[in-house]
Structures are given as structure tokens and as C-alpha cells.
Amino acid sequence: MDAFTDPAVRELWVMKSAQVGWTTLLENFIGYHIHQDPAPILLIQPTLDLAEAFSKDRLAPMVRDTPVLRGKVADVKSRDSGNTLLHKKFPGGHLTLAGANAASGLRARPIRIVLFDEVDTYPASAGTEGNPISLGKKRQTAFWNRRTAGGSTPTIKGASQIEEKFEISDQRYFFVPCPHCDEFQRLFWANVKWEDGKPETARYLCSHCGALWNDGDRLKAIARAEARSTKPFNGIAGFHLWEAYSPFVKMEEMVRNFLEAKKLPETLQTFINTSLGETWEDSGEKLEPVGLHARREAYTAASVPSGVLLITSGTDVQDDRLESFVYGWGADEEAWRIEHVVLRGDPGNQALWKEHDDVLRRRFRTDDGRELVIEACCVDSGGHFTEQVYRYCAARKRFRVWAIKGAGGQGRLAWPKKAGKGKAINVPVWLIGVDTIKALIYGRLKKVTEPGPGYVHFDSGADEEFFEQLTSEVVVTKQSMGRAVRVWRPKSLGVRQEGLDGTVYAYAAMLGRGGAALLAARSKVRPSVQASKTEVVAAAAEPEAAPAKPQDPFRQPQKQQKLPRRRGGFIHRYKW
Numbered sequence: 120m121d122a123f124t125d126p127a128v129r130e131l132w133v134m135k136s137a138q139v140g141w142t143t144l145l146e147n148f149i150g151y152h153i154h155q156d157p158a159p160i161l162l163i164q165p166t167l168d169l170a171e172a173f174s175k176d177r178l179a180p181m182v183r184d185t186p187v188l189r190g191k192v193a194d195v196k197s198r199d200s201g202n203t204l205l206h207k208k209f210p211g212g213h214l215t216l217a218g219a220n221a222a223s224g225l226r227a228r229p230i231r232i233v234l235f236d237e238v239d240t241y242p243a244s245a246g247t248e249g250n251p252i253s254l255g256k257k258r259q260t261a262f263w264n265r266r267t268a269g270g271s272t273p274t275i276k277g278a279s280q281i282e283e284k285f286e287i288s289d290q291r292y293f294f295v296p297c298p299h300c301d302e303f304q305r306l307f308w309a310n311v312k313w314e315d316g317k318p319e320t321a322r323y324l325c326s327h328c329g330a331l332w333n334d335g336d337r338l339k340a341i342a343r344a345e346a347r348s349t350k351p352f353n354g355i356a357g358f359h360l361w362e363a364y365s366p367f368v369k370m371e372e373m374v375r376n377f378l379e380a381k382k383l384p385e386t387l388q389t390f391i392n393t394s395l396g397e398t399w400e401d402s403g404e405k406l407e408p409v410g411l412h413a414r415r416e417a418y419t420a421a422s423v424p425s426g427v428l429l430i431t432s433g434t435d436v437q438d439d440r441l442e443s444f445v446y447g448w449g450a451d452e453e454a455w456r457i458e459h460v461v462l463r464g465d466p467g468n469q470a471l472w473k474e475h476d477d478v479l480r481r482r483f484r485t486d487d488g489r490e491l492v493i494e495a496c497c498v499d500s501g502g503h504f505t506e507q508v509y510r511y512c513a514a515r516k517r518f519r520v521w522a523i524k525g526a527g528g529q530g531r532l533a534w535p536k537k538a539g540k541g542k543a544i545n546v547p548v549w550l551i552g553v554d555t556i557k558a559l560i561y562g563r564l565k566k567v568t569e570p571g572p573g574y575v576h577f578d579s580g581a582d583e584e585f586f587e588q589l590t591s592e593v594v595v596t597k598q599s600m601g602r603a604v605r606v607w608r609p610k611s612l613g614v615r616q617e618g619l620d621g622t623v624y625a626y627a628a629m630l631g632r633g634g635a636a637l638l639a640a641r642s643k644v645r646p647s648v649q650a651s652k653t654e655v656v657a658a659a660a661e662p663e664a665a666p667a668k669p670q671d672p673f674r675q676p677q678k679q680q681k682l683p684r685r686r687g688g689f690i691h692r693y694k695w
Contacts, residue, residue, distance in 0.1 A: 433624025
């Protein structure tokens with residue numbers, strides 16, 4: 120806040136962990152200018168929905184409960200106030216709230232004060248008009264006393280906007296004095312020490328005298344913190360702040376979060392980003408097939424390993440064939456490739472899709488005697504046979520056979536909150552975040568090298584061609600709209616990618632519509648070896664002939680047996 124009101128500071132950037140008070144700082148910046156230095160202000164949130172939420176949940180209570188602000192900003196409900204949810208007027212200025220995904224809010228008005236929140240979650244472009252940060256700063260051209268402030272939790276090294284801004288600043292870190300030797304020092308995660316398996320013993324090791332601080336000592340130290348620049352000042356002030364400087368988090372809690380997060384690369388990334396306030400260095404951008412080929416194990420589809428609790432498949436549609444990849448999933452998303460089935464023929468012919476039905480009807484026997492079926496399947500609808508896929512999936516929707524399309528881009532959800540609709544046929548189409556899933560799979564293949572959470576097992580039938588396909592893409596960083604973005608590209612021209620695509624689709628099928636929650640529940644109540652027999656309720660019967668409407672091939676025409684449902688609508692074809 121001192122730097123924000125310093126006339127020498129043109130820009131202010133904060134690279135931070137989560138929940139350290141940045142949103143409160145934004146409120147204070149806005150309140151200061153409403154009360155003390157009226158000016159046109161623009162606050163840019165990642166999306167328009169978040170901008171509206173900030174207006175209702177943070178701005179309105181601040182104005183209501185702060186006496187010096189209460190009479191300056193009229194209530195939205197006032198008929199003649201001229202204020203709306205996203206535009207507030209006050210004597211001498213106004214505040215506009217906008218979403219980085221909506222270009223209309225980033226233009227038209229001259230702005231003196233521009234505030235950016237969570238810039239690493241901004242899209243590469245606001246519509247088709249360019250980088251949201253550049254668009255926001257362009258509004259300030261007419262003001263000699265303009266000021267910019269932004270903050271964010273960082274993401275991936277080399278593609279993080281807040282890291283880029285922090286690196287061109289004077290890079291201020293907080294130095295605290297040791298309660299024992301009084302020497303000032305930065306706090307580092309590496310200096311948090313604890314006994315194995317005992318997070319409650321967590322202490323901070325002084326870099327100078329070696330004394331161990333408890334939480335009380337740490338709070339005394341951070342109460343005397345000083346922000347010190349480590350680079351020459353050039354008008355841009357930058358701050359780094361992480362969880363150890365927060366009085367709201369205990370070291371024991373930090374350690375417990377770390378021990379839980381380190382099980383999987385993606386959860387470890389979340390810890391590094393949101394707890395340490397540091398960028399994640401992704402070493403899983405490129406994979407070599409040779410090492411993965413050597414990991415094959417002696418199991419087959421006829422005898423599935425006992426760790427498998429849920430089976431899904433992903434089907435890639437090519438012009439002359441269908442390729443279905445079947446995966447089993449266990450506790451903490453440990454994965455087993457079970458089989459790869461190639462069905463050759465014309466996807467425009469119904470006969471080929473009947474063969475695909477036979478694949479989905481398969482029963483798999485585990486080593487401990489349980490019988491499992493394929494409980495969800497994602498079918499790629501993005502090729503030349505979109506309408507055929509839509510019809511096929513529409514008839515089998517109740518058996519969790521989903522039409523999907525791959526949607527690239529950073530930060531996209533692996534499984535979307537809502538489905539789209541097919542144009543030719545009214546069928547749900549799920550746009551899955553393929554780049555997100557590829558990064559997750561590559562990270563696990565690269566970093567999880569021992570069986571356990573996140574490890575991927577490969578059956579003895581996996582050949583060299585499969586591993587070439589599985590590792591067929593690499594990540595490249597390129598400039599887009601003035602911002603570094605990570606893009607997935609094939610290693611070489613003409614390389615086949617069915618192995619990677621089918622694996623991505625099978626993972627999406629495991630996530631979709633409550634699948635991940637079901638897997639977690641089964642992990643907690645895993646059946647014993649004695650509970651070997653399961654009751655199968657869905658019969659493998661041929662569909663009834665009905666020219667007007669395709670019939671569900673998994674429906675038994677003679678016995679109209681009602682399928683059991685679990686809470687949340689997850690449909691079972693057998694009793695667990």
C-alpha cells in the first residue's frame with residue numbers, strides 16, 4: 120500500500136500464494152481513490168462473472184460498512200444513481216469492473232488507475248482484440264499520473280504473466296529477523312523441517328544461527344518484516360509473498376498439505392503455485408518411448424490386476440477404423456492399460472459400430488475374483504463421421520457412452536461443467552480439455568516412476584508403435600497476442616497420435632459425470648478377495664429392430680430390469 124501511493128511507482132506487481140490478502144489490497148486501493156484521490160478506475164477480473172461477484176461480495180459490503188465511503192457511491196437500486204453492478208460513479212471519478220474475457224469492458228473509457236486480479240488466469244486474448252493487460256494499460260495513455268497494479272498466483276515457468284512482470288521489477292522480498300540472533304533473512308520452504316511422519320513437529324530453521332522457530336517465533340519475526348529490493352528500481356515495484364508470511368497458516372498445516380500434494384505431479388504443482396507462490400517448472404514436456412516400453416508388465420485383459428476398481432475406454436475415430444483404448448483405474452488414480460482394440464472398416468457403416476458394442480460389452484475378471492465392465496466410454500466426434508458418432512452416443516447415453524470433442528488451450532477444465540449440443544442431432548457433446556489432460560498424463564509418466572498414486576502400468580501387449588503414439592507430442596512456447604502461451608504440437612509431420620488421444624479420452628471418461636467421486640468411494644471400501652462374485656444386471660443382448668429410432672444395444676428386450684442408481688445419478692450395470 121505504501122508503494123501504491125508512492126509517486127515514483129508507475130506499476131506495482133505482486134507474485135503471491137493464495138489467501139494472503141491481495142483482494143483486500145485491491146479494496147483498499149479502490150477505497151483510497153474514492154475517498155482521497157478521485158480518478159477513473161478500471162478493475163479487471165479473469166471473467167465477467169467474477170467481476171460481478173467482486174462487485175456484490177466485496178465492493179458493496181466495503182462501501183456499506185466504511186463511513187467515509189458510504190455516501191459517495193450510490194446504491195445500485197437507486198433509480199437515478201447512474202450506477203450499475205459493473206459501473207460505479209462517485210464524486211470526481213468512476214469505477215468500472217470488467218472481465219478479461221470480454222473485450223467490451225476494456226475499451227471506450229479513458230482510465231487513470233488500472234487494477235488487475237489473477238492475471239495468470241486471463242485468456243491469451245480478450246475476444247479477438249489482444250492481450251487484456253495491454254488493452255487495459257492502453258486506456259491510461261492520456262494521464263501523466265497513471266498507475267497500474269496487478270497480482271496473481273503464478274502458474275507454469277515461462278508462460279506465467281505475473282512471473283514476467285515480477286522479473287522486470289525491482290523484485291522486493293520480505294526479510295524477517297530471527298527471534299534468537301536478530302539476523303534478517305528471507306523465508307524459504309526448504310528451511311521448514313519436521314520429523315518423518317510427524318507434521319506437528321514442523322519448525323523453521325534459521326539460516327544464520329540454526330535455531331528452530333515455532334509458530335510463535337515465526338509470527339514475532341514476520342511482525343518486523345521489511346520489504347527489500349533485490350534489483351535496481353526502474354519505476355516498477357514488484358513483491359513476492361508466500362504462505363510462511365501469513366499469520367493465518369500454521370507450519371504444521373503447510374507440511375500436511377505438502378505431504379498430501381506430493382503424491383501426484385499435478386497436486387504438487389498446485390502446492391508450489393498456491394502455497395509457495397512460485398512457478399512450476401514442467402519437465403514433462405517431452406517423453407521418450409524407450410523407457411516406457413521397458414515398464415511393461417505380465418498381465419492381460421483376461422486377468423486384470425486386483426488394484427483395478429473402475430474401467431473406462433476412449434475411442435478414436437479414423438476414416439477406416441475405430442481404435443478403442445481400455446484403461447483400469449485404482450486408488451489415487453493409479454492406472455493400468457488393459458487392452459487396445461482396432462476395429463477396421465467404414466465408420467459410416469452400422470456394422471462397425473455393432474463391433475464396437477461388443478467391445479463395450481466385455482467383462483473383465485480381476486486377480487481377486489471380481490468381475491468388472493466398462494462403465495464409461497468417450498467417443499471422438501471431431502472427425503469426418505460426426506453425425507454417426509452423435510447417433511451412436513445418443514442411443515447409448517444411459518450407459519455413459521459420450522460424444523466428446525477435444526478443446527485445446529491453457530487452463531481449460533479436463534471435464535467441462537456443462538455439455539454443448541450437437542448441431543445435426545440433439546445429443547450432449549462434451550468439450551474436454553485435452554491440453555490439460557495431456558499435461559497431467561505426461562507429468563505422471565515422467566515423474567511417477569514407482570507403482571502407487573498416479574503411476575501408469577502397461578500390459579505386455581503394448582508394442583513399440585503404441586509408445587511412439589503415446590509420446591507423439593511436445594509442448595512448445597510461443598508468443599500470442601503479446602503473451603507467452605504453451606501449445607501442444609506433434610513431434611514430427613505425419614506421426615500417428617491415436618495412442619495419446621485414446622488415453623486422453625479414457626481418462627476423461629473416468630472423470631466424467633461423477634466418475635472420479637465413485638472411484639474415490641470405491642478406494643475407501645475396496646472389496647476383499649472373498650467377495651469374488653458380482654451380480655451383472657445389464658445383459659449383452661442385440662438391439663431390437665426399429666427403423667424409426669435406434670435402440671440401445673445394451674438393453675435386454677425380454678426383461679425390463681431397472682438399473683440401480685447411486686446418489687448423484689451414476690448409473691451402474693452391476694452391483695459393486
